[in-house]
Amino acid sequence: MRAVWIPRPGPPEVLEVREGPDPTVAPEKVVVRVRASGVNFADVSARLGFYPDAPPPPCVVGYEVAGVVEGTGERVMAGTRFGGYAERIVTRAENALPLPERLTFEEGAAIPVNYATAAAALVRYGNLQAGERVLVHAAAGGVGVAATQIAKARGAEVWGTASPGKHDAIRALGVDHPIDYTKPNWEKALP
Numbered sequence: 789m790r791a792v793w794i795p796r797p798g799p800p801e802v803l804e805v806r807e808g809p810d811p812t813v814a815p816e817k818v819v820v821r822v823r824a825s826g827v828n829f830a831d832v833s834a835r836l837g838f839y840p841d842a843p844p845p846p847c848v849v850g851y852e853v854a855g856v857v858e859g860t861g862e863r864v865m866a867g868t869r870f871g872g873y874a875e876r877i878v879t880r881a882e883n884a885l886p887l888p889e890r891l892t893f894e895e896g897a898a899i900p901v902n903y904a905t906a907a908a909a910l911v912r913y914g915n916l917q918a919g920e921r922v923l924v925h926a927a928a929g930g931v932g933v934a935a936t937q938i939a940k941a942r943g944a945e946v947w948g949t950a951s952p953g954k955h956d957a958i959r960a961l962g963v964d965h966p967i968d969y970t971k972p973n974w975e976k977a978l979p
Contacts, residue, residue, distance in 0.1 A: 817880055828930065940962040
């Protein structure tokens with residue numbers, strides 16, 4: 789099985805495709821034949837050597853994938869907690885969620901980390917309610933877009949920071965009040 793390895797910290801050029809053993813399935817786990825892997829902040833930080841939870845190099849990272857469950861053919865997106873930059877990955881069955889037909893594998897691979905992070909912050913920890921206001925930093929990034937969509941779905945009013953060139957885009961995604969964080973005292977725009 790091929791996988792993308794980080795042999796040592798560094799720029800993208802350090803990445804290597806290597807052959808390795810096929811993963812073995814265990815009880816309550818599934819094997820996903822990976823069709824797309826997400827590339828998120830944790831993956832990039834691990835490649836650079838800055839992510840403390842990453843396995844030490846040489847390692848295979850990849851926190852999120854989309855693919856097909858072996859044996860059932862079900863299309864899924866899944867959180868993986870490393871190892872997702874491979875042709876096949878074993879993950880807990882509960883971490884593999886159905887991927888709607890309207891989404892591509894690439895779109896599905898971009899969902900688990902961004903939306904789980906945003907949902908945990910806004911819903912689980914923040915208990916965001918309809919009519920409340922929320923400030924989303926980096927509203928044009930993956931977690932920022934997810935946070936905006938979740939906040940709007942819960943009926944919140946959204947302020948979002950981004951550079952001015954991204955204001956139209958974040959407004960189209962649901963940000964009610966774009967804020968230029970590059971200006972001094974930007975926080976004074978908040979109610």
